[in-house]
Amino acid sequence: MELTQEKALIEAILYLESEPVDERRLAGVSGLSREVVRRVIEALEEDYRSEARGIEITRLEDGVGLGPKRALWEKLKDHYGKRRDAKLSKAALETLSIIAYAQPITRPEVENLRGVAPDNMIRLLLSRGLIKEIGRKDAPGRPVQYGTTREFLKQFHLESIADLPKLDEVEEERFKLDG
């Protein structure tokens, strides 16, 4: 597998993009097929593993981008690190966790899980761009369903919601509902 020219082209595109872009756009801009784009990205990922490289492929949802290597972050953070907004309160974080793990989820469903009306917390999370409305539930009143945003993934350094921290098996067993 060579793909020399193709790698150069995709690298240049990713350099110019800054934010992760999906395969379709990469194919459109480069004029390569999506299949080739996919292979090129894998090849680049491999190349970037070299210790002499300071950037790496980052993935966010279905997008692919470039970014400085994780291993270098510590050295870079003084100059390029941006502190996240103030940390979330326990109540906000609890609401966010419920939405993250159970999305799509409606307000009454969140309330039912928390045992507390979550309106203020939902408003807060919406305003911080961490959650968004992602649809309406096919139920009486067609309540709004919430889910997490890209910004949420970015702020929590996650590639996708599949990356959310998991309970280990023992704990999973403990929380089985029909225990």
Add this chain to the structure above:
Amino acid sequence: MELTQEKALIEAILYLESEPVDERRLAGVSGLSREVVRRVIEALEEDYRSEARGIEITRLEDGVGLGPKRALWEKLKDHYGKRRDAKLSKAALETLSIIAYAQPITRPEVENLRGVAPDNMIRLLLSRGLIKEIGRKDAPGRPVQYGTTREFLKQFHLESIADLPKLDEVEEERFKLDG
């Protein structure tokens, strides 16, 4: 010459900076000596020569940066060049027209006509070889006077600046000395 880690770090920094930065800042951010920074950049320059790489070191008077390889510009410019229907900036055109019609003219005189400091535009026009310094005004501070170049004539298909079209008669009427 190894410099593996150093290359990675500088690459990451250049990626994050996006725009050219000077050696001093690179040294400051990386914690490397300027001598090492200089050698690392040469080494990176060498690495980027590989056909599989899509970015290269660009050197401008004010620093060193990364950018997509020139050879790829043609393929990239539809998406990442300035927009196709973009016009030359108004500022550039105005400054050039003032210098063409009112030459020789000093920087403060251009500023007086445009109402905006023209330094960037003058630098730009100088770098494109459209204007040059043609003398100094016999006035306090002996400011530099600018005029158009042969390149300017060539580009505008003029044999001489006397061929520049004149303001039309109506307007000239307005300027008649004995009006």
Add this chain to the structure above:
Amino acid sequence: MPEQQQEQAQHFRVNEFEGPLDLLLFLIKRSEVDIHDIPIAEITRQYLEYLEWAASIDLDNITDFYLMASTLLYIKSRVLLPGEDAAEDEEDPRQELIQKLIEYQRYKKLTSLMDEQQQESEWVIERKKKQPVLPFEDDDDLWVRIDVWDLLKSFSSIMEGLSDERVFDLYEEVSVNEKLSLIDEFLETKGEFLFTDLIQRRESVMDVVCAFLAILEAVKSRRIRLYQNRMFGDIRIGSWN
């Protein structure tokens, strides 16, 4: 023991509990009982006790807490007073609450994982400029596409914006300047030239005057030398050097 417990409970700040489920979980844990077999009477008693004490404090979700209290009392009554047709397979009245508690416990655990994640991602590394574009040189074609008429239009619109007074001064200056520039150009292209070469429109007095002023200026600044071989003859102009 209850006294001691109460004292202990009071050490927990009220807002320590995110809601009634949180409080219940705390009480269950403290009593070291199996969540699947909650001694409902005892837990209800502790819950109410806590609530009584907390009522004097402004508890955010106080209504939610009372709602849970009524649920607990209802379950307690069901447990203590089994219905006349209580069958073996009838659902445990505690079941729904237990399920809720277990699920809530699960999310609490997940929240703590998220909290760790949050600590780790206290900051993000950001690129300085979000959208780099190709450098300016790529705009070559933009320059090619403008012509002298664009220059004229641009210049004349600048002129229009100026007051007559300023334009007047400028126009006068432009003419002399124009001749000065022409002198420079001829020096470069021809080396030597005639005064009459500088005059574009012979019928224009201004043109002649400006050309004349320009050569005087150029001589003064030692850019040119003038030669005239006879009175009223044409003036030859050459570089000072």
